Amino acid sequence: MSDVLLFSAGLDSFPAWHYLDKPPALYFDLGHRYRDQERAAITALVDRCGIEVSVSRELDLSRWEADNAIIPLRNVYLAMLAANRAERIWCVGVKGDATADKSPQAFRQISQMITDLSGRPVWLDSPFWQMTKTEIVAWYLGQGLPAGNLLLTFSCSRTDSAATHCGRCSSCLRRWISLVNNGIDAPFETDPWTWARVADYYVPAMRDGTYPDHRAEEFFAALDAVGFVPPPPAHPATAEDGQR
Numbered sequence: 001m002s003d004v005l006l007f008s009a010g011l012d013s014f015p016a017w018h019y020l021d022k023p024p025a026l027y028f029d030l031g032h033r034y035r036d037q038e039r040a041a042i043t044a045l046v047d048r049c050g051i052e053v054s055v056s057r058e059l060d061l062s063r064w065e066a067d068n069a070i071i072p073l074r075n076v077y078l079a080m081l082a083a084n085r086a087e088r089i090w091c092v093g094v095k096g097d098a099t100a101d102k103s104p105q106a107f108r109q110i111s112q113m114i115t116d117l118s119g120r121p122v123w124l125d126s127p128f129w130q131m132t133k134t135e136i137v138a139w140y141l142g143q144g145l146p147a148g149n150l151l152l153t154f155s156c157s158r159t160d161s162a163a164t165h166c167g168r169c170s171s172c173l174r175r176w177i178s179l180v181n182n183g184i185d186a187p188f189e190t191d192p193w194t195w196a197r198v199a200d201y202y203v204p205a206m207r208d209g210t211y212p213d214h215r216a217e218e219f220f221a222a223l224d225a226v227g228f229v230p231p232p233p234a235h236p237a238t239a240e241d242g243q244r
């Protein structure tokens with residue numbers, strides 16, 4: 001069976017490349033706002049690790065990118081295009097991911113749709129549905145792979161073109177949690193736990209069951225690791241930003 005890994009140079013897809021034993025990788029430059037940083041990270045990782053990455057600009061979805069960096073149906077578009085190249089498409093989702101187009105159920109539906117409409121079997125799957133980001137980083141380090149290469153990845157939803165991690169977005173928060181829980185002190189422009197939204201939104205939301213238990217446990221473990229004592233909730237939690 002031919003395989004391809006949808007690669008974003010992020011903290012999930014880089015360990016996935018190792019986990020899947022270095023399959024061919026494919027990056028779609030969708031014209032989205034942090035693609036410059038992602039492409040720089042790809043260049044750095046290719047130089048360091050010899051990843052075979054095809055970069056494609058066949059689809060521009062910039063018009064549909066929302067303020068929170070979400071592109072509706074992104075993974076459906078990517079799976080359809082990747083299906084021209086391989087039978088099995090690896091797209092990294094992690095334990096608890098439940099956005100509309102990224103969940104085990106969504107991937108089964110997308111696989112079925114492409115299989116039915118293309119007339120040949122296509123599988124869209126993630127190697128990490130049973131692992132949290134913290135567990136993925138732990139697996140990577142457990143293989144004796146260098147922590148420094150993890151820091152070459154890019155996973156931030158910042159709106160400008162700076163190459164650093166802002167420390168004030170949900171992507172940075174998740175990155176920080178998975179790294180600090182593995183004892184890695186990663187650079188951020190500002191310490192993620194000092195982002196106002198951590199105390200105002202995430203602390204109450206993690207307490208009230210808005211997020212799965214494993215997300216809450218890893219969140220509070222990370223705060224504990226830096227000695228941050230969470231304040232009592234100042235406002236009721238809202239689900240305004242969903243589970244990013």
Ligand SMILES: [Zn+2]
Pocket residue numbers: 155156157158165166167168169170171172173
């Ligand atoms: Zn960020």
